[in-house]
Amino acid sequence: MKKSINPSLVVAIIFVAAALLIGPLLPLLRLVCWITAIIFIWRYLKKASFMQNFLKKWNSPKAIILLVAFTGLLSSANAQSNFEYVHTDSKGTSRLRPNLFYEISPLGVKGYSYVEFYMDGENYFGQNYLTKEIKGIFGVQVETYFANFFTDYAGIGPIITFPTKDSTTVLTFSFMPLFIDLNGNYLTNYMLVEFVFFKEFKIPLLGTWRINSFGQLNLAAEGGPAWQYGEVYLEKPIGTHLYLGAGADLFCNTEWYPDPNWGLKIGYSF
Numbered sequence: 001m002k003k004s005i006n007p008s009l010v011v012a013i014i015f016v017a018a019a020l021l022i023g024p025l026l027p028l029l030r031l032v033c034w035i036t037a038i039i040f041i042w043r044y045l046k047k048a049s050f051m052q053n054f055l056k057k058w059n060s061p062k063a064i065i066l067l068v069a070f071t072g073l074l075s076s077a078n079a080q081s082n083f084e085y086v087h088t089d090s091k092g093t094s095r096l097r098p099n100l101f102y103e104i105s106p107l108g109v110k111g112y113s114y115v116e117f118y119m120d121g122e123n124y125f126g127q128n129y130l131t132k133e134i135k136g137i138f139g140v141q142v143e144t145y146f147a148n149f150f151t152d153y154a155g156i157g158p159i160i161t162f163p164t165k166d167s168t169t170v171l172t173f174s175f176m177p178l179f180i181d182l183n184g185n186y187l188t189n190y191m192l193v194e195f196v197f198f199k200e201f202k203i204p205l206l207g208t209w210r211i212n213s214f215g216q217l218n219l220a221a222e223g224g225p226a227w228q229y230g231e232v233y234l235e236k237p238i239g240t241h242l243y244l245g246a247g248a249d250l251f252c253n254t255e256w257y258p259d260p261n262w263g264l265k266i267g268y269s270f
Contacts, residue, residue, distance in 0.1 A: 191220035
């Protein structure tokens, strides 16, 4: 029997094509096309095993967290996004990851959100970062975490964004001393020191390259300070939108230093 094409997938492809063809001339219309495409992609993926597990775990508090984090989609037509596939040594950590960078204009809050769908077909993990500048290089950051394999939680703390000459370099340090779960319980085993480092540079004859990295150290881990998680990848843009990368996921360890899991990535920036 001939297998029919899912109509939701057809509609999603049409709106993805429309978003790519519209380009930067009509950013608001382009944003509407992407939102519509995402809705129909969601409908298409609902039957997949990892999405079924996702929906089983879905509840009202998670919906509220995501709604707050993605308000930037509706408040700014200048949201930037990319979509990555990261292939690692372990099938359980190979993943698809959409990334969204946005600004909630009325509040002057910058946001970054992502969700990782792991290739084991079972698990997902996501984070939202909302940052508000207070004065100069000093600000406050709120982080929310959601996943199907541990308790959802949120943290808050100060952040320092070091001044740079241009947007080709980003360096931030944050200290997150307070974490609570969705029931309002204080998590005594989480107190994170975090960094983000991004650098774009040019090599003669080889063009533009990027270092993209971040890391977390848990000061309140059982047994003393221990590395929590991080990533470091060397990326090479190919044309305007496509990029390739090689590096490592820096997994948690019982010591202060990470345990690297080597990986390759391919991404597309919208």
